[in-house]
Amino acid sequence: MRHPLVFRALLGAAGIAGCIAVLAEPARAAELAARPFSIHSILPRSAVPSAPSLFGTVALQIRGQRFEDEWERARRDASGLPQMQQLIAPARSLTPEGQMAYVQAAVNRQIRWMSDATLRGRHDYWASAAETLAAGAGDGEDRAILKMQALRALGFSTRGLYLTLGRDSVGGPETVLLVRVGPRAYVLDDTDAPPYAPEHRPEFTPVLSFGYGASWVHAHVRPTPSGIQSGAPVAAAAATAASRGGNR
Numbered sequence: 001m002r003h004p005l006v007f008r009a010l011l012g013a014a015g016i017a018g019c020i021a022v023l024a025e026p027a028r029a030a031e032l033a034a035r036p037f038s039i040h041s042i043l044p045r046s047a048v049p050s051a052p053s054l055f056g057t058v059a060l061q062i063r064g065q066r067f068e069d070e071w072e073r074a075r076r077d078a079s080g081l082p083q084m085q086q087l088i089a090p091a092r093s094l095t096p097e098g099q100m101a102y103v104q105a106a107v108n109r110q111i112r113w114m115s116d117a118t119l120r121g122r123h124d125y126w127a128s129a130a131e132t133l134a135a136g137a138g139d140g141e142d143r144a145i146l147k148m149q150a151l152r153a154l155g156f157s158t159r160g161l162y163l164t165l166g167r168d169s170v171g172g173p174e175t176v177l178l179v180r181v182g183p184r185a186y187v188l189d190d191t192d193a194p195p196y197a198p199e200h201r202p203e204f205t206p207v208l209s210f211g212y213g214a215s216w217v218h219a220h221v222r223p224t225p226s227g228i229q230s231g232a233p234v235a236a237a238a239a240t241a242a243s244r245g246g247n248r
Contacts, residue, residue, distance in 0.1 A: 051216055052162045052178050052209045054185055054198040059209060059216035070126035071210050074145045074163060078129035079153035087133070088150050096156070096181050100195045103150045104188045111146060112137045113190075140175045140190040141165075147177045147188050156181075158212035166206040166218075178209065 051059035078084045087110070091102040114137040116125045129149035132138040138146070141163070148161050160180035168174045177188040179195070186195040187204075198204075206218040 050159050050180070050211065051214075052164065052180075052185075052206075052211070054178065055166075055201070055204060055206050055218070057206055057218035057220050060219055061214050062217050063215065067126075067208075067210065067215075070124075070141075071163075071215070073128040073131075074126050074141075074148070074210070075158075075212060076128045076130070076149075077152065078133070078149045081130055081133065083133040084129065084150065084153050088153050091154060097186075097195070099154050099156075100151065100179060100181075100186055100188065103147050103154070104195055105192070107143050107147050107150065108190070108192060110136070111143050113139060113143070115139055143190060144175045144177045144188070151177075151179065162209045162211045164206050164209040166204055166208075169203040169205070174204065176204070 051061065053059045087106060088099075088103070091099045091106075094102060111132060114135075116123055116139055119135060119137055119139075120127075126145060127135070127138055127142040129146045132142045132146045144163055148163060151161060152158060156179065162178040162180075163175065164178050165173070165175050174190060176190070178198075179186045179188065185198055187198055187201055188195050189201070189204075205220075209216045209218065
């Protein structure tokens with residue numbers, strides 16, 4: 001299982017309002033973890049540095065307690081590990097695009113897919129890059145985290161690396177790595193596909209993104225009669241209602 005049962009159901013729900021309401025409601029959140037996922041602040045888009053507003057979404061900054069431990073492990077620097085140095089050695093002389101392609105292929109080839117339940121006897125554990133390298137196996141989150149740390153070890157800026165949880169309309173819940181290189185963005189998913197631009201994956205719906213220094217919930221913009229896209233206000237209103245006990 002790639003995500004807890006409640007979160008898997010959430011990813012399939014219709015609309016960002018339901019996403020925020022369920023995650024913000026303490027009673028529901030207790031089903032996910034002892035520490036609830038709560039929204040402490042949602043900031044205007046202009047106040048969010050390097051927000052991953054991709055896949056036709058506006059990324060709104062949040063602070064979620066539910067994933068604090070998982071993200072703490074995910075962002076641990078593994079650059080000094082001999083296994084990491086061995087993994088990235090063939091990519092050192094490549095261009096950034098070549099390095100991304102190499103890491104995507106190498107991690108998917110060397111780290112066999114295995115569920116958390118099988119590998120660790122528990123659900124929804126985000127392994128650090130060191131743990132995944134030692135085990136030689138991991139699930140979608142684990143492999144995305146290892147790719148993130150491999151690119152970091154190759155010199156990619158942490159400001160351009162995002163772990164994104166979402167849902168594929170065909171494959172279901174999925175975790176991908178988003179990478180910014182200059183003005184361009186790339187997706188490293190959990191398939192054998194080379195890195196590609198977000199617009200080439202319309203079937204993927206992002207829900208939550210985690211970056212170095214901030215986390216975001218994705219609001220999907222939609223046209224209004226006046227032609228203005230209104231994803232951000234809709235999400236903000238939903239968050240406000242959820243914080244007041246609405247959408248129960």
